[in-house]
Structure formats: C-alpha cells, structure tokens
Amino acid sequence: MPVNLSKEKVQPATFELKADTFTLPLLRLLSTDMDTVAKQLAEKLNQAPDFFRNTPIVIDLKEVADQESGVDFALLVGLLRGHGMVPIGVRGGNEVHNDAANTLELAILSEGQARKTASAKPSTQPAAPKKNQVKSESPGGSLLITRPVRSGQRIYASGGDLVIMAPVSSGAEVMADGHIHVYGVLRGRALAGVRGNRECRIFCKNLQAELVSVAGHYRISENLDAAIRGKPVHIYLKDQSLKIDEI
Numbered sequence: 001m002p003v004n005l006s007k008e009k010v011q012p013a014t015f016e017l018k019a020d021t022f023t024l025p026l027l028r029l030l031s032t033d034m035d036t037v038a039k040q041l042a043e044k045l046n047q048a049p050d051f052f053r054n055t056p057i058v059i060d061l062k063e064v065a066d067q068e069s070g071v072d073f074a075l076l077v078g079l080l081r082g083h084g085m086v087p088i089g090v091r092g093g094n095e096v097h098n099d100a101a102n103t104l105e106l107a108i109l110s111e112g113q114a115r116k117t118a119s120a121k122p123s124t125q126p127a128a129p130k131k132n133q134v135k136s137e138s139p140g141g142s143l144l145i146t147r148p149v150r151s152g153q154r155i156y157a158s159g160g161d162l163v164i165m166a167p168v169s170s171g172a173e174v175m176a177d178g179h180i181h182v183y184g185v186l187r188g189r190a191l192a193g194v195r196g197n198r199e200c201r202i203f204c205k206n207l208q209a210e211l212v213s214v215a216g217h218y219r220i221s222e223n224l225d226a227a228i229r230g231k232p233v234h235i236y237l238k239d240q241s242l243k244i245d246e247i
Contacts, residue, residue: 024056024057024058024088025052025055025056025057025058026057026058026059026060027057027058027059027060027080028060028062028063029059029060029061029063029064029071029076030063030064031064032064032067032069032070032071032072034072034075034076034079037076037079038079038218041079041080041083042083045083052083052084052085053084053085054084054085054086055084055085055086056085056086056087056088057080057085057086057087057088058087058088058089058090058091058109059076059077059080059087059089059090059091059106060090060091060092061090061091061092061093061094061097062091062092062093063092065092065093065094065097066094070096071093071097071100073097073100073101073104074100074103074104074173074175074189074191074194075191075211075213075216075218077104077106077194078191078193078194078196078213078215078216078218079216080216081194081195081196081215081216082193082196082198082215082216082217083216084196087104087106088106088107089101089106089107089108089109090106090107090108090109091108091109091110093108103154103156103175104156104194105158141159141160142157142160142161142162142163142178143155143157143160143161143162143163143176144163144165145162145163145164145165145166146165146166147166148166148167148168148169148184149164149166149167149168149169149172149174149188150169150172151169151170151171151172151188152171152172153169153172153173154172154173154174154175155172155173155174155175156174156175156176156194157175157176157177157178157180158177159177159178160176160177160178161176161178161179161180161181162174162175162176162178162179162180162181162192163181163183164180164181164182164183164184165183165184166183166184167182167184167185167186167187168182168184168185168186168187168188168190169187169188170187170188170210171188172187172188172189173188173189173190173191174188174189174190174191175190175191175192175194176191176192176193176194176200177193177194177195177197177200178192178193178197178200179192179200179201179202179203180192180200180201180202180203180204181203181204182202182203182204182205183204183205184204184205184206185204185205185206185208186202186204186205186206186207186208186209187208187209187210188209188210189209189210189211189212189213190202190204190209190211190212190213191211191212191213191214191218192213192214192215192235193214193215193216196215196216197215198214198215198237199237200214200215200236201214201234201235201236202214202234202235202236203233203234203235203247204232204233204235205232206230206231206232207224207228207229207230207231207232207233207244208221208229208230209221209224212235212242212244213242214235214236214237214242215237217237217240217241217242218242219242219244224244225244228244228246231246231247232246232247233245233246233247234247
C-alpha cells in the first residue's frame with residue numbers, strides 16, 4: 001500500500017543578517033585625568049544637552065594607550081552613560097583597556113573597522129574569566145559575593161544588583177548595573193548604575209571608599225565629609241548631585 005510522505009512545512013524567515021556600515025560619533029580621549037574630562041565633558045554637553053542623548057559612541061584610546069597613568073575606564077563609561085550617551089565600543093587601546101571594555105560588554109574595534117561579515121560564525125564558547133575579575137553569570141539577577149574582595153579584584157554585576165557580605169579592600173573595584181550593597185567596610189571603589197540608571201543606589205555598613213559613583217556622578221575620598229566616614233550610609237542621586245546620607 002503506497003504511503004504519502006508530506007513535505008516538511010518551511011517556516012518563513014523571521015530575521016535577516018546583513019553587513020552594513022554606519023557613521024558613529026567618536027570620543028577621542030586625550031587625557032587620563034578623569035576629573036578634568038568630567039568637567040569639560042559636562043561643559044561641552046551643556047551647550048546642547050539633547051544633541052547627543054541616546055547617541056551611540058565609540059571611545060578612541062589611541063592617544064592615551066602608551067601613557068603610564070591608566071584610564072579609569074569604568075568611570076569614563078559611567079560619565080558618558082550618565083549624560084545619556086550609549087558607548088558601544090573602543091578602539092586603539094592597549095590590553096588593559098580591552099579587558100576593561102570586555103568587562104563592560106563593549107565591542108573592541110580595530111582601526112577603520114566598521115563591521116564583521118554576516119557569515120562569520122559567533123563563538124559558542126564563553127570568554128575565559130580574566131584574572132582577579134568576577135562577573136555575574138545571570139544578567140538581570142543579583143550577584144552575591146560572600147568572601148572579602150581583595151585589592152586588585154574587580155567585581156561586576158551585569159544587568160542586576162551586587163550584594164557583598166564581606167569587606168571591600170583598598171584597590172578593589174565593585175561595579176553593578178543596579179544597586180550595590182556592602183555589608184562590611186567599603187574601601188576601594190564602588191560604581192552603581194554603570195549603564196546610566198540614575199535610580200540606583202549604594203548602601204554600605206562602613207564608608208571608607210576611595211571613590212563612589214552613581215550613573216557617572218562621582219565623589220572621591222578627599223571630598224567625603226569626615227562626619228560620614230566609617231558610618232553606615234546610602235548614596236544616591238538627587239537633582240543631578242550625588243548625596244550621601246547616614247542610615
């Protein structure tokens with residue numbers, strides 16, 4: 001008895017990958033002095049506050065790649081995002097710059113690179129973790145750290161909050177797209193709202209930080225009020241200014 005085999009139904013394509021070119025604004029970094037960069041960037045953008053809002057931008061690091069003083073990369077990206085720009089990649093940097101860009105999920109662009117061919121096969125293997133670097137494996141959720149964060153370590157909670165149940169040492173850096181909670185002494189550097197979320201906050205049991213930042217607005221240790229040092233505080237943005245209140 002003959003058997004009829006129906007052909008498998010072909011589903012219409014739901015997307016198309018194509019190579020294309022785009023002209024993107026370029027921020028050419030000429031100095032690693034982030035205090036001066038922050039001041040001049042604010043002055044420049046205040047002349048046309050809406051012109052660069054939601055604009056993708058590439059950071060050119062060629063002029064500072066050989067300087068002995070490193071680029072405070074997380075703070076630079078936070079500053080740009082805090083002003084409403086969308087950093088998408090870097091070019092011209094050194095290995096340290098590229099590692100920092102990878103941590104913040106930015107593309108590494110070569111000189112003159114505009115695209116990769118659509119036929120290129122993406123790697124199915126996860127990137128190897130960098131030395132002294134911990135990154136959230138569950139974007140959108142919280143990252144819990146139960147051990148002390150040592151000097152030289154970098155912790156980044158991608159897409160969520162960072163909760164640290166231990167002290168953060170001087171020279172360490174903790175970052176989150178969401179809030180940061182430190183149930184111990186906070187030394188080192190803490191950057192919340194790295195992707196520009198102004199509603200994020202930093203909570204800590206004992207404030208002794210080298211730098212704190214929310215959505216690119218920051219304050220260094222020299223500018224911290226002596227009355228709040230060593231105290232439990234929460235740090236937040238209000239009226240474009242960084243506020244630190246005792247809990």
